[in-house]
Amino acid sequence: MTGTRGRHTHHRMRTIGLVALGFVVLLAGGMGWFYLKLNGNISTFGADGLSDNRPAAGAAGQNVLVIGSDSRAGNNKDLGGGEGDVGRSDTAFLLHVYGDRKHAIGVSIPRDSLVDIPPCKMPDGSWTTEQTRAMFNSAFSVGDTAKGNPACTQNTVEKLTGLRVDHTLVVDFAGFSSMTSAVGGVQVCVPKDVYQGDLNPNLGSRGDLLFHKGQQSVSGQKALDYVRVRHGIGDGSDIGRIQRQQAFVSSMIKKVRAQGFSPTTLLPLADAATKSMTVDPGLGSADKLLSFAMSLKDIDLHNIKFITVPWRYAGNRVDIVQPDADALWASLKADRTIDGKDAGGKRGASPAPSERPQQAMQADAPVSGKGVRVAVANGTTVKGLAARATSALEEHGYTVTGTSTAAERDQGTTVIEFGPGEVDHARTVARLFPGSYVRGASAPGISIVLGHDYADGPADAPSASAGSPSPAQSGSGTLSPDVAEKARSADDDPCANLSYG
Structure with missing residues (x-):
């Protein structure tokens, strides 16, 4: 595509496909022998911009945010990045x-989702005020x-x-382009012929x-x-494009796995990826990045899933659907x-078989709150x-x-928040509030905000005989x-489920 109009439209194009290669780098793994070469490639962003009010760390699993960067900085200007010098992101996987x-599971968050953006640090050191119902992708800018x-x-x-x-981690246009070339191309499926006008409606x-089709x-x-590409395929929506881009991620992972983990295969891929990555300090060296990647190399392809957070249209924007989304976050937590299915374990390792019977006994034991202090708030009318x-x-x-x-007096789902060191107590109290959402907080102690799910339940709930795990505790x-x-x-199948609508 050539011409000013063609270049101008590129900044409007979403970049979820960039996430594909960031995700693949994590899953493909690597060989420690070449980490010195890669170490100089990696850029980091400062942790001083992270909130002081963060959720507590999970007990077992890990969460990695992968962002696609759409700017015209550096080599990206030749590949259709967004106009100007402002970094943009129209896509993200958790x-x-x-x-x-x-x-493992990758959860797509649509760029147009209306969310609350908390205070964020500016380049001059000041902090913004919280924004409510702002577009998700505006946080990156x-x-x-x-x-x-x-x-x-x-x-x-x-x-x-x-x-x-x-x-x-952030992956930019140049990284995406180089990585697809490094693996010798990725198989995709196109339901119909696609023309330049579909990529650029203007x-x-x-x-x-x-x-071509096929x-x-x-x-x-x-x-x-x-x-x-968005128009001319499926319903032409950004949500529909997410479906196809998740298929692309799957195909990329499959290609890397099929080629094997030889130095000949992985060195060009890792070299291209790390040159175009910006990561948090915790992944700020090749040995850290590769060590984490190697811990994921045994995940079977069938057990790598992709979904989009529950959503619905709100005009030309997207609302995240509750309590469905909260139930999803609770299951991951x-x-x-x-x-x-229970896929938990100690952080960084699978639980030993001998630990599981003890966990089951704890789940079946009577609920006892002796010595535990709880604050209760009514989130309904x-x-x-x-x-x-x-x-x-x-x-x-x-x-x-x-x-x-x-x-707020219209709380749909009961929320149980726990401070540092209180995760076990929170899980126990959650057994008394079936369907509740359990999450970490920075404040000490345990607090419960009651929702309509509790208000609409039996008058004698919670039950004194509660002995089995609640849906919140089990994560479902x-x-x-x-x-x-x-x-x-x-x-x-790369041709299956390619577009919403």
Whole structure:
């Protein structure tokens, strides 16, 4: 594509495909012998921009935020990055690696999602005020710098999900193009012929043929065009494009796995990737990055899943659907797969078989709150709800430090927050509130904000005989079976489920 209009449209094109290669670098693994060569390639962003009010670390699994950068800085200007010198990101995956290191899931967050963006640090050291119902992708542009603001995006994801992001990495256009070439191209499937006019609706004509119908291999600029194309395929939506780009990620992972982990295969890929990555300090050296990658190399393709956070249209924007999204975050927090399986374990390792019977015994044991202090707030307009919960908690030995009315009175799902060192107590109290959402917080102690799920439950709930894990404790929550049914696995047919609508 040539001409000013063609270049201008590129900044409008979304870049979820960039995430594909960031994700693949994590999953493909590497050989320690070449880390010295790669070490000089990696750039880091400062951790001083991260919020002081972060969720507590999870007990087992890890969360990695992968961001696609759409700027015209550096080599990106020749590949269709966004105009100007402001870093942009129109795509992000939250990759959750389960504690057993046998499962992983990438959750796409649409660029147009309306979210709350917490205070973020500006280049001059000042902090912004919180924004409500702002577009998700605007977080990356806070500060208007060429490299973007990955810390702000990380803060936003942590606020949205209640999950602590252990690592963040950014992959730019140049990295995406180089990595697809390094692996010799990626197989994609196109449901119909695609022309330049589909990539650039402002072209004014159909233009030349970009992709013929059917399966084909793409790399470099061709791969960029494929992951950007929106119009002329499916319903033409950004959500639909996410479906196809998740298929691209799957195909890329499959290609790298098929080639094997030989130095000949991995060195060009890792070299191209690290040259175009910006990562948090925790992944700021090749040995750290490769060590983490190697811990993921045994995940079977079928156990690598891709989904989009539950959503619905809000005009020309996207609303995240509750309580479905909170149920998803709760399942990840508890290391439950989207089909309800326990994939937990000690952080960085699978639990030993001898540990599992003890865990099961704890789940079946009577709930005892002796010595545990809990604050209760009513998040609904139902009178007497906090008193009802207080009575049940005290029956189980909890000390209720106080009751109050929450600032928001339309809470759908009961939320249990726990401070440092309180995760086990929070999981136990969650057994008394089936369907509740458990998340970490920086403040000490345990607090419960009651939702309509509790208000609409039986009058005598929580039950004194609660002995089995609640959905919140197991992590399944009220997660719809549709989530698992619609998920893409990395070994799926590349021509299947290519577009919403």
